[in-house]
Every structure is written in C-alpha cells, then in structure tokens.
Amino acid sequence: MKNRQPWVPPLSKIPASLAPVVKMQKKHYGDVLNPTRLWGRMPRLFWLVALFVGWLERKQARLSPELRALLMTRVSQQCDCAFCIDANSLRLAQRCNALEKVQAVAEWRSSALFTGGERAALDYAEAMTATPPRISDEQKAALKQYYDDEAICEMTALVAFQNLSARFNAALEIPSQGLCDAQGKPHA
Template structure:
C-alpha cells in the first residue's frame, strides 16, 4: 500500500469480526480496501456504517444503481477523497459499462452525457456537500421534477453517508488503490 502511515495497523491485527469482509474484499478487488485498516480499529462502528451503506445500496433501493454511483463519486470529488474517487469511479464504470460519465463528472453541469434527472441529483449533491449546505429553491424545484419524496429522502441519506465516508478517508489521507483507471484523477 503506497503512502501507508506508520500508525496503520497491519491486516494481521484486524479483529476476527472483520475476517469475512477482508476475505470478500480480497476476492472482489484482489486486495483489502485501504479504509478497512482504519475502520478496523473500531469494528462495531465499522459494521454499523457498513449496514447503513448496504441498505442504501440494496437491490430494491429507490434510486437506480448508476445514479447512486454518480452521486457517491461526485461527493468524493467535492471532498477530495482519493480513495473514494477511485472506488466510486469503478462503481460508475461497472454500472454503466463505460468511462464517459466518470470522465465528465467534474463538468457535469455542461457535459452532454447526463440526463436531466442526473443533473438535478448532482446539483443537489453539490449543494448538500457545500459547507454550509446550500440547497436553493431552484435545486429543490428541479429535484422534485424528477424524484418523489421517498427518493429524495434516500438520496439525502446516500449523499450524507458519502460525505461521512469521504471526509473520514480524506482526513486520514487514505490513498487511492488504482481500482479505476480514471478514478484518481480529479480537477475538483
């Protein structure tokens, strides 16, 4: 792992309760994801966070998978989280089968690859991620043109989760893992 801080625990020191997750990550990604080493210091909190994102990413989620991945990636860019940009960019590519949306995400307002609904959601994510949050009446109106209240509630939870995750990882300088060819590149 590049840029590993000396205080990062080795995999051998992760609690037994995380072994199933470690095995799943090694199988799916070929290695353990960098944040697992930090979250592993507090396994109960880690599992609570994992359950939260697992619910938001469930098969019967109110938001379609590509939109969820776009929102996660955009928040990651706004928070300048190298790991999250990388991992969530991979999610976008896996879900839409192309890199065009990942490559255009920094300029989503003018890029032609995004639908009106995606633009409304991305505007909302940007507004939520601003400090302090800045959700204008225009953003709210545009959002309500494409999403119902239940979808907006779930979108709000997803964006809030990604802010937690990206800010946690960015503060600890958790590095990218090279999961997505364009994942580590951002102009944000």
C-alpha cells in the first residue's frame, strides 16, 4: 500500500473523552497515533475496541506477549495495513528482542526462527484472515497439539480483532507512523 494520507480527513481536535489515550500515546510514542484521529470520530466505539484489545493484551492472557505480537504482525501484513505493520513490528521487536524474527515474519514458512507452536498459530491466523476464512482439519489438529481450547478461542479473538483494526486502517489508508523501520528496527 502506498503511504498516502487517509481519504477521510483525520480529526485535528480529538474528543475530550479520549484525553487519557492521547496523553498515553504522546508519552509512549511522542505523538498521537494516526488511527486515533479517525477512530476518534466514534469515541464510544473507540473505547469498546480499546477495552477489547486491552483484555486480549492483559497480563493473564493465555497467549504469550511474543505470540500475540507475532500474529498481529502477520495479519497486518496480509491486510496490507501500513500503520499496523509499523506498530505491530515495533511491538514484536520489543517483545522478542530478535530483529531477525521480525524481518522473517512474512517468510515464516521457510524460516527456521519459528517454533512448531508459532507455525501452527501463524498458519491458523493466515487461514482465518482469508476471505472467506478457510480452516482445514489439519490446521485444527496442529493447533490442538500446542494449545488448549481456551487458548485457541483467545487466539481466534486476537486474530479477529487484528483483522478489524487492519482492515479499518487499510481501507481508510491510514499511513505508517515511522515507529519501526523497514528492517524491523525500532526508532528511538
């Protein structure tokens, strides 16, 4: 996807109800994140989505932080979402401390950097992201080798969330924010 400006104008003034999010983003990233300026047109929906992702990213999640970032990065790539690829690559780089893994996500099938459990999860995420989703019996069996039913349900919710986010951002052409360069290196 070309790095164009969103075709729906981003908000220049974000609703006051999102002030805590704006403050956190400015502190953590140095600026308001690009999607906030469009999601901000729907503050109630923004908070519902934020609560959903907050639950998925909780400390007691059934999936490791690295696996969550890995799946979110791959779904972002499949949806061709410039912002999501940028933000999730940064998250993955921070969580796995291995830039080689961030750089290899798109070629996970041929890379030796991924575990059997990660491969099963990535295969499932790709099948789920297809339109329509096509999950084979083999993919289900592979997941069951590594994850229990609760983890699989949580993984499904995570992949569905990332599809929602990436498709929203990609459809509106929300650009990358330069959080992580093309080689997977976080910007200081």
